[in-house]
Amino acid sequence: MEHNVSLSFTIVTYNNQDKIKNTILSIITAVDNLFPYKIFIVDNESTDETLEVVRGINHKQIEIVPSENRGFGFGHNVVLNRLQSTYHFIVNPDIQIKDSQSLQVMINYMNENPSVGLLSPLILNEDGTIQYLFRNRPTVLDAAIRFAGKKILRKRQEKFINLKSGYNKILPIENASGSFMLVRTDIFKAVRGFDERYFMYYEDTDLTRKINEISSAMFVPTASVMHSWERANGRDIRYIWIMLQSLYKYMQKWGWLLW
Numbered sequence: 001m002e003h004n005v006s007l008s009f010t011i012v013t014y015n016n017q018d019k020i021k022n023t024i025l026s027i028i029t030a031v032d033n034l035f036p037y038k039i040f041i042v043d044n045e046s047t048d049e050t051l052e053v054v055r056g057i058n059h060k061q062i063e064i065v066p067s068e069n070r071g072f073g074f075g076h077n078v079v080l081n082r083l084q085s086t087y088h089f090i091v092n093p094d095i096q097i098k099d100s101q102s103l104q105v106m107i108n109y110m111n112e113n114p115s116v117g118l119l120s121p122l123i124l125n126e127d128g129t130i131q132y133l134f135r136n137r138p139t140v141l142d143a144a145i146r147f148a149g150k151k152i153l154r155k156r157q158e159k160f161i162n163l164k165s166g167y168n169k170i171l172p173i174e175n176a177s178g179s180f181m182l183v184r185t186d187i188f189k190a191v192r193g194f195d196e197r198y199f200m201y202y203e204d205t206d207l208t209r210k211i212n213e214i215s216s217a218m219f220v221p222t223a224s225v226m227h228s229w230e231r232a233n234g235r236d237i238r239y240i241w242i243m244l245q246s247l248y249k250y251m252q253k254w255g256w257l258l259w
Contacts, residue, residue, distance in 0.1 A: 005107060007037040008085035008185065012067075012075035013054075014044040016093035019228060021053050026096040027089075028059060030103040037061055040079045044069035072178065073194025073203040080193045083185050090181040094228040105223040106182050117187035117215030118208060120176035121223040122167060131229060132161040134219045135175035138205060141259040143247050147240075173219040174212065178204030180225050187215050195253075200239075202246040209254065 009027055013020055024039060031037045041054050042065045054064060067078050076090055087110055097103055106119055123131045136142075142160045145153045158164070165171060181204070191210040194203045208217050251257070 004086070005035055005111070006085045007031060007035045007087050007089065007107075008040065008079075008083050009037065009089040009091055010040045010042060010076050010079055011091045011093050012042045012044060012072055013046055013050050013093050014069065015046050015048045015050060017046075017049040017053050019094045020050055021057065023091065023093050023095055024054065024057055024059075024062065026098075027091070028061070030097040030100050034100060034104070035107070038063065038085070040065055040082070042067050042075045042078050044075055071196065071199035071203075073198055073207075074196045077193040077196060080189060083189065085185045088183050088185045088188055090178060090183065092179040092227065095180050096226045098224060098226065102223050102225065106220065109218075109220055109223070110182065110184065113218070115216055116218050117184045117211045118173075118176060118217035119182040119223075120173050120208075120217065120219050121180065121182070121225055122221035123177060123180060123227045124224050126226060126228055130167050131177075131227060132163065132167070133177040133179075134162045134165060134167060134171070134173060134221075135177075135205075136160050136162065137174040137209070137257070138202075138247075138250070139257045139259050140247070140251065167221055170222065171219050172212075173217050174208060175205045176208045176217055176219070178207070179227050179229070181207075183211070184215070187211055190214060197249055198246045199242055200246065201243045202250040206250060206253070 011023060027039060039062045041062060043051055044067055051064065054062065065078055067075050106121060110116060110119060123133050125131055145157060195206050198206065211217050
């Protein structure tokens, strides 16, 4: 157990009965006996068996926190004032940490780079292929062409996701994915967590930008996690509308960057 390093994890759940157990067990397996830690399960009024599954794990480091369903960022902020850790992990309920070594790589990097406030690892699909989430600061054009399809302005889309980087170098990141973030707890508190005006989408982009203003955010592909990704916005007009609203809020806040 490393001296003076403690960890906390928050998973915001909403009807995740089929995935939440594997996510929690992957955290416990990776962390147990290495660091003191706490796992907060913030439940956004699930109507399935999510809470029963979590209770069934019966682990002393798990705390269930009921919450009204006011969005992703709000859910993660519910525990902001409870955090007493050195490092805090923002984790989707469909993420799995590979093993203790992957976790240790992340902790070592943060220990060795005190100016870094946010670490974004390499995020992989279940088959081991890369999810291209090393993204640049968004523009209205980038948002529009991503809706239009992968073949539209392909070079522009490849630039947005930094495809030429090879996804094998440690580099600064402007737009980290909220599916998995490691943040320095004092920095997370200093920026007051997520902006709760976003119900869903762009809250991770906003957080990355806030953290970059007072420290730095880094893409660290020497560490990786697995993400069972589903792009809900591509299937349902409701999610498209939420995304457009969040894009508008982001641009209003930070300034309209058209292209």
